[in-house]
Amino acid sequence: MFDDLNDLYQQVILDHCKRPRNFHELLQATCSAQGNNPLCGDNYKVFARVEGEVIQEMTFTGSGCCISKASGSLLTEFAKGKTRNELERMFEEVREMMTTGKVAEDVGKLAVFAGVHKYPARVKCAMLAWHAAKAALQGAGAEPVTTESEEI
Amino acid sequence: MKPGQPPPWSELRKDFPILDQSVHGKPLIYFDNAATSQKPRAVIDALVRYYERDNANVHRGIHELSMRATTAFEAARARTARFINARSADEIVWTRGTSEAINLVANTWGAKHLQPGDVILLTEAEHHSNIVPWQLLAQKTGAKIAYIPVTGDEGTLDLFTLDSLLTSQVKLLSLVHISNSMGVVNPVADLCARARQRGIVTLVDGAQSAGHKPVDVQAMGCDFFAFSGHKICGPTGIGVLYGRQEILDQLPPYQGGGEMILTVGYDKTEFKPAPHRFEAGTPDISGPIGLQAAMDYLDAIGRENIWQHDQELAHYAYEQLAALKDIRLFGPKTGRAGLVSFLLKDVHAHDVVTLADQGGVALRGGHHCTQPLMHKLGVESTARASFYFYNTREEVDRFVEVVREIQRFFAQ
Incomplete structure (x- = not known):
């Protein structure tokens, strides 16, 4: 019955929302940031251990819908071993993909989120952990970031 | 039928x-009727007819269309009074919806009567529109807010706590008739009676009840009753505040402007009596006309x-x-x-x-x-x-x- 939804809830996404990877606090984190969409109730914290320019490890905790949780899970998998710049570049590519549906060559597994663009109301879910990760790496203040605004 | x-x-x-x-x-x-209802052909037709035949500004005009618009606008007020069994059309104030109706009470009755230390009693199951206006008012007046608790997932009120909550500091009890997230029907007539015995003013949020069950504000015994047109088959943008005449008559204006005045001088203005005192500016005219069609439709069923x-x-x-x-x-x-x-x-x-x-x-x-x-x-x-x-x-x-x-x- 939900054939059309396979774009949004791909097997990979379902798997990651039910069994999120790196879903715990990171005691050795060098930075962290909160992503909170109070209207939805999606609320995550992203932790990273960065040495020099390299993200050695990224984890997250919190709760929210399937899309937001799977996105956090796949983000933390992707981030391991990447530089800050690489993560920031991928942030832009993922955002572009989720809003237009165009898949850049190097997004790899993250291509599963291309289907989100057909569900504009859910882009904010899929971007929440990415915004939190970006804020953590930029050493943003204590204010949680949100994607419940015009700018996604 | x-x-x-x-x-x-x-x-x-x-x-x-x-x-x-x-x-x-x-x-x-x-299945999203608690958010807004759909509109029957009769309501859509009433709106089209008004804009195609009768559209004009109300109250000030002497020409034919203005008189037609004014007659329809005020007839809708009388119809609304009958819909909830108010004693008079003068007890019906047009607002943009339930939220504005509650804000109107907070800004007029609340601003006039509440003192520091007074208590506004709500329930834990209120919609934000019956919490936030009182929080804003509490900040301005120094009044406090207390809540009648609900009992777990069933969402019914824990009325054993009521006697201890109805202290002499309580000046207002404002509560939802039917809770929009739980579907609980509160015993509003009983609660209003208990409040009235203690001289507490009552407001009932009827957003989920007015179009779904018979409402009789006199039997309910509330001082204020608020509801929205769009949840009862009417258009968006029109709502109703019922206020008991004795209370409405004593309230200061809500907003200033045209329509709500008798005479205006550079230094001083005399206001119209209720309900027009609370309706500044050109009102939503098609709204009440569509709402009347909705009420007629519902009551035929x-x-x-x-x-x-x-x-x-x-x-x-x-x-x-x-x-x-x-x-x-x-x-x-x-x-x-x-x-x-x-x-x-x-x-x-x-x-x-x-x-x-x-x-x-x-x-x-x-x-x-x-x-x-x-x-x-x-x-x-x-x-x-x-x-x-x-x-x-x-x-x-x-x-x-x-x-x-x-x-x-x-x-x-």
Whole structure:
């Protein structure tokens, strides 16, 4: 019955929302940031251990819908071993993909989120952990970031 | 409609052009009536007729169209008084909706009467529109807010606490008639009587009740009653504040401008009596005219009939859902209004709503503008199906099947 939804809830996404990877606090984190969409109730914290320019490890905790949780899970998998710049570049590519549906060559597994663009109301879910990760790496203040605004 | 016989529900459904469509290739099942209802042809026609034949500004004009518009506008006020059994049309103030009606009371009655240390008594199940205006007022006046607690997932009020909460500091009791997130029907007449014995002013939020069950504000014994047109088959942008005449007459204006004045000088202005004192500027004219058509339409069906139909559907849906595994249901087991809130184990409400939408079923997922209640229950959100008289048992069957499909989808 939900054939059309396979774009949004791909097997990979379902798997990651039910069994999120790196879903715990990171005691050795060098930075962290909160992503909170109070209207939805999606609320995550992203932790990273960065040495020099390299993200050695990224984890997250919190709760929210399937899309937001799977996105956090796949983000933390992707981030391991990447530089800050690489993560920031991928942030832009993922955002572009989720809003237009165009898949850049190097997004790899993250291509599963291309289907989100057909569900504009859910882009904010899929971007929440990415915004939190970006804020953590930029050493943003204590204010949680949100994607419940015009700018996604 | 034949007297003594149940209304022809499936025929009535045809009065709603919007219901005859498919979404995502499935017949539309509209179960988001607590958010807004659909509009029958009679209401749409009344709006078109007004704009095609009678449109003019009200009250000041002497020409034919202005008189027609004014007559229709004020006739709608009298019709509204009859709809809730107010004693007079002068007790009916037009607002943009329930929220503005409550804000009007907060800004006029509240600003005039509340002192530091006074208490505004609400319930834990209020919509944000019956919390936030009082918080703003409390900040301005130094009054405090207290809440009658609700009892867990059933959402009914814990009335054992009431006597201890009704202290001499309480000046206002403002509570919801039917809770939009739980479907609880509060015993408002009893609560208003208990408040009145202590000289406490009462406001009842009728957003979910006015179009669903018979409402008699005199029997209810409230001082204020608020509801919205768009939830009772009327247009968006029009709402109603009923206020008991003795109270309304003593209140200061809400906003200043045209329409609400008798004479204006550079130094001093005399205001019209209630209700026009509270209606500054050119009002929403088509709104009351559409609302009157909606009230006529609903009362031709009979709100007792609608209430019975709502409750039967809600009971049926509740029983069907309760038979599923891994589901958490909110609201009372019996006597619930026409809605069911639920959560599926390990499936977020927004995912439920997205999938249901693909099955053609319009639900709502979220906090339903009752965030404090959600936090108390330890949830972020629920999914909600809310019914009206044009919904059918077959639609409930289909909805329950869709919920099963959602469970299967996430179990894969």
